[in-house]
Amino acid sequence: MSAIVLFMAVIAVIVGWWLSQQRLTAKPWLEEGSIDDFPGTGAMTVPAAKLGLGVFLAVATSLFALFISAYSMRMDMVDWRALPVPALLWFNTGVLVLSSVAMQWAYVSAQRNNMDGVIFGICAGGASAIIFLIGQLLAWRQLSAAGYFVASNPANSFFYMITAAHGLHLTGGLVALGRTTAKVWRGAEMPQLRLSVELCVIYWHFLLLVWLVVLGLLTGWTDDFVDICRRLLS
Amino acid sequence: MVDVPYEATVDVPPAEVAEVELYHPKSWWTQYVFSQDAKVIAIQYSLTATAIGLVALVLSWLMRLQLGFPGTFSFIDASQYLQFITMHGMIMVIYLLTALFLGGFGNYLIPLMVGARDMVFPYVNMLSYWVYLLAVIVLASTFFVPGGPTGAGWTLYPPQAILSGTPGQDWGIILMLSSLILFIIGFTMGGLNYVVTVLQARTRGMTLMRLPLTVWGIFTATIMALLAFPALFVASVMMLFDRLLGTSFFMPALVEMGQQMKYGGGSPILFQHLFWFFGHPEVYIVALPAFGIVSDLISTHARKNIFGYRMMVWAIVAIGALSFIVWAHHMYVSGMHPHFGFFFATTTLIIAIPTAIKVYNWVLTLWRGDIHLTVPMLFALGFIITFVNGGLTGLFLGNVVVDVPLSDTMFVVAHFHMVMGVAPIMVVLGAIYHWYPKVTGRMLDDWMGKFHFWVTFLGAYLIFFPMHYLGLLGVPRRYHDIGEAAFITPSVHTLNAFMSVVALIVGLAQMVFLFNLVWSYFKGRPSGGNPWRATTLEWQTPETPPGHGNWGKELPVVYRWAYDYSVPGAKEDFIPQNQPPTTRAIQGAAT
Numbered sequence: 001m002s003a004i005v006l007f008m009a010v011i012a013v014i015v016g017w018w019l020s021q022q023r024l025t026a027k028p029w030l031e032e033g034s035i036d037d038f039p040g041t042g043a044m045t046v047p048a049a050k051l052g053l054g055v056f057l058a059v060a061t062s063l064f065a066l067f068i069s070a071y072s073m074r075m076d077m078v079d080w081r082a083l084p085v086p087a088l089l090w091f092n093t094g095v096l097v098l099s100s101v102a103m104q105w106a107y108v109s110a111q112r113n114n115m116d117g118v119i120f121g122i123c124a125g126g127a128s129a130i131i132f133l134i135g136q137l138l139a140w141r142q143l144s145a146a147g148y149f150v151a152s153n154p155a156n157s158f159f160y161m162i163t164a165a166h167g168l169h170l171t172g173g174l175v176a177l178g179r180t181t182a183k184v185w186r187g188a189e190m191p192q193l194r195l196s197v198e199l200c201v202i203y204w205h206f207l208l209l210v211w212l213v214v215l216g217l218l219t220g221w222t223d224d225f226v227d228i229c230r231r232l233l234s
Numbered sequence: 235m236v237d238v239p240y241e242a243t244v245d246v247p248p249a250e251v252a253e254v255e256l257y258h259p260k261s262w263w264t265q266y267v268f269s270q271d272a273k274v275i276a277i278q279y280s281l282t283a284t285a286i287g288l289v290a291l292v293l294s295w296l297m298r299l300q301l302g303f304p305g306t307f308s309f310i311d312a313s314q315y316l317q318f319i320t321m322h323g324m325i326m327v328i329y330l331l332t333a334l335f336l337g338g339f340g341n342y343l344i345p346l347m348v349g350a351r352d353m354v355f356p357y358v359n360m361l362s363y364w365v366y367l368l369a370v371i372v373l374a375s376t377f378f379v380p381g382g383p384t385g386a387g388w389t390l391y392p393p394q395a396i397l398s399g400t401p402g403q404d405w406g407i408i409l410m411l412s413s414l415i416l417f418i419i420g421f422t423m424g425g426l427n428y429v430v431t432v433l434q435a436r437t438r439g440m441t442l443m444r445l446p447l448t449v450w451g452i453f454t455a456t457i458m459a460l461l462a463f464p465a466l467f468v469a470s471v472m473m474l475f476d477r478l479l480g481t482s483f484f485m486p487a488l489v490e491m492g493q494q495m496k497y498g499g500g501s502p503i504l505f506q507h508l509f510w511f512f513g514h515p516e517v518y519i520v521a522l523p524a525f526g527i528v529s530d531l532i533s534t535h536a537r538k539n540i541f542g543y544r545m546m547v548w549a550i551v552a553i554g555a556l557s558f559i560v561w562a563h564h565m566y567v568s569g570m571h572p573h574f575g576f577f578f579a580t581t582t583l584i585i586a587i588p589t590a591i592k593v594y595n596w597v598l599t600l601w602r603g604d605i606h607l608t609v610p611m612l613f614a615l616g617f618i619i620t621f622v623n624g625g626l627t628g629l630f631l632g633n634v635v636v637d638v639p640l641s642d643t644m645f646v647v648a649h650f651h652m653v654m655g656v657a658p659i660m661v662v663l664g665a666i667y668h669w670y671p672k673v674t675g676r677m678l679d680d681w682m683g684k685f686h687f688w689v690t691f692l693g694a695y696l697i698f699f700p701m702h703y704l705g706l707l708g709v710p711r712r713y714h715d716i717g718e719a720a721f722i723t724p725s726v727h728t729l730n731a732f733m734s735v736v737a738l739i740v741g742l743a744q745m746v747f748l749f750n751l752v753w754s755y756f757k758g759r760p761s762g763g764n765p766w767r768a769t770t771l772e773w774q775t776p777e778t779p780p781g782h783g784n785w786g787k788e789l790p791v792v793y794r795w796a797y798d799y800s801v802p803g804a805k806e807d808f809i810p811q812n813q814p815p816t817t818r819a820i821q822g823a824a825t
Contacts, residue, residue, distance in 0.1 A: 028795035079499030
């Protein structure tokens, strides 16, 4: 459970830092009448959707941290047999990186009021995300064709389950991206579009980061790192 | 001290919100059924939770009938008994209490108390309710599928949860896990709303330290739930994989009915870790909103400001943080390393400190207050007593050496019913008596309310207090029939029969309450806008019940904290949060 406890500690630090800005030591019973006297203690000025996405990312990180916690506890059992990593995952990773780059392109274009750049960015980002998902399905097929079924070893089970969870999150992102594309289609103005694009970009980068961590874990590249952490903890 | 006119803030222009941002329903369906108004969603959540809660109440009757009079009721066999305890526990903890506190009270009170027009994502909020309803329907459907609901116990421990010896192995467990997954998805949608609304939609002047404690409780509980429910989600998904796809996440190598099963190597303890990483914060997810609400009830009905407001806020935050590092105190008998037991016993005792601070502060708020023994106040007092009782037995169970012999006995059942069954329900009922006038514009009948309180409070005590004694004798929980054993004295049977009779009476008293809800809706005394003369914003709405958008043309502006009761020198014994100051006492001007 160290991954999730670590994540909770990070959340606690963030929340603690934010609360420390909110004058929690104030004596509200003595502050009758004061309004706007203390800047920064009122409602947040960040757009609600962006704040909502931030909270959602915390929930999603909690979910993946728990998957990783379960993974690291289960892999200590004797029946664990690591599965070979399909070479296709390299290609998929490259495509997902491209997808993030394209989305970043869209974001930068939106900042510069360049509608063509936005359209190019979100189309390329969406298309490469779909290619990534298809690639993931192909990797599943390669594995099952080679006899690595979901139930034959816990390592396989985790591989299928975590990649599925990541893929489903990306699918959800594609729905949001689809709605943004529809906005462009209907001829929305740039100021209305900018926030939607920004939210998609944040989500894309988040999923890329999750994928890199998950990939490192599933392929065993992070084993040494985990080992060092474990020794430090014990 | 000199009183000087304080005009600088009198002319503060109220905050305005562009009307286009608010969703306006266009038909009867979008106004009352597929509504995006938080108040309607709150009522939908509350009614659904109450309906499924009544099912759980009937299940508890059936269990008590079996325990009180074993062998008398041929329609309750051992399998059904296990199914009843499982469904009763799961419904009460998750589908009733969590949904009611966060989905019901959260939706109704957050926008009103922080001075917002609605939740920030009304559409997602609506979806949240409908996914919750779907989860409830899936859960209820297990009563009608072949094999019936699962009888794995509300903790759903593997491997027994998915083995054929446990009732509901066919469909029950699959639907239960699916329903939990749906619930969590639905809750996450709602939870995002509650958190972002508190952060982002507070009206002008409503700093965090001016929030009523109700909002603090619900806000913190929501953050905890958002972070803790994924653990149950992961556990449910993994168990569904084990059950449906034959994976071995949790399932060790097993022989069942002489047959070697296909499972092997899995870790049941892993499930326990995941389950309790959710399960313990869940206790506080239910308790923190109750703490917050009861603070407001006590302050309002004792006409006194809450004692130690800052400390109350800090305690809520501290409990929220600490509750994530106590989970393994539910697992002392799972064979974990004794050092872990020591660690978790220590954190468990530490969390008692902020909790005790809250109890002291409630009592000190009552001290020399102008206590009005209204029905909400009676329930608030009932809460303090039951919570202290349940909290003290929690100290017993938090210690490893005391817990080990008491594990899986009726003592545990008595403890958690006192602390997170009866105590939060007391707050729920008190809160309904308190806010019903705002929701409907009519008062609940006082006589029926007092009858309801005394029967519920005394009855609940008569049921659960003797249960501790049974637990100390060693009477195990989850047994269909305890049968004959040396430690089962005749008094055990007598007490069991007594508790069962009281449980039936307490259950029937709830029917009086339901009748009161319906009767008062049509015939109750009109309440006016602020019958309790309370300070918080929800009582200052221009209309009662609050109209669409909550406030009139302009949002309220907040000039003070939520607890200005019996302020010396004030005309009335309460000053609403949105009342501008006309004079201000400047300390030190004269000194």
